[in-house]
Amino acid sequence: MSTPPGGLAFCVFPTAIGHCALVWRAPGTVVGSALPHGSPQSTRAAVSRWFPSARETAPDAAISAVAADVAVLLETGEGDLSDVDLDLSAVPAFDRRVYEVVRTIPAGATLTYGDVAARLGAPGAAQAVGQALGRNPFPPIVPCHRVLAAGRQVGGFSAQGGPRTKLRMLEAEGVHLEHPTLFDV
Helix, strand or coil, X not given: CCCCCCCCEEEEEEECCEEEEEEEECCCEEEEEECCCCCHHHHHHHHHHHCXXXXXXXXXXXXXXXXXXXXXXXXXXXXXXXXXXXXXXXXXXXXXXXXXXXXXXXXXXXXXXXXXXXXXXXXXXXXXXXXXXXXXXXXXXXXXXXXXXXXXXXXXXXXXXXXXXXXXXXXXXXXXXXXXXXXXX
């Protein structure tokens, strides 16, 4: 199947951290995504709340490729989602600018909220950057998990599992913020 004419479609797919979702319109244009919500049914329910007109549909080749790339990123920490076509028309201008900067952070690297604010030419806007990332409709395509609080602290994370999910995603990319104990080695 393809995208319903003039409408939105979504698919739910398995990853190493649980079932994620993609929402799209037109060939390959992503309008939203979701990290796991505990079960495939819970992820579907979240997508249906956020995009009530979206219909679950088998993905076309472009969306299947994005889903596969998301799954690889979440399992191995490898991959680059920076070329995924996103529909940012409903995203506020400041948030768009934040997402543009965050999409340049490669897997295995991090910035702080303050670093992102500085790159925007808005030093002192770290809190606004954090709020924009809390509204991110495209995780992990816009890799908000790669943005940390000052001092390389994990900071907040609005996805299911909160900071533990953020740490798990970073660890898959080779970023270790918590030092292992003798019992972890």
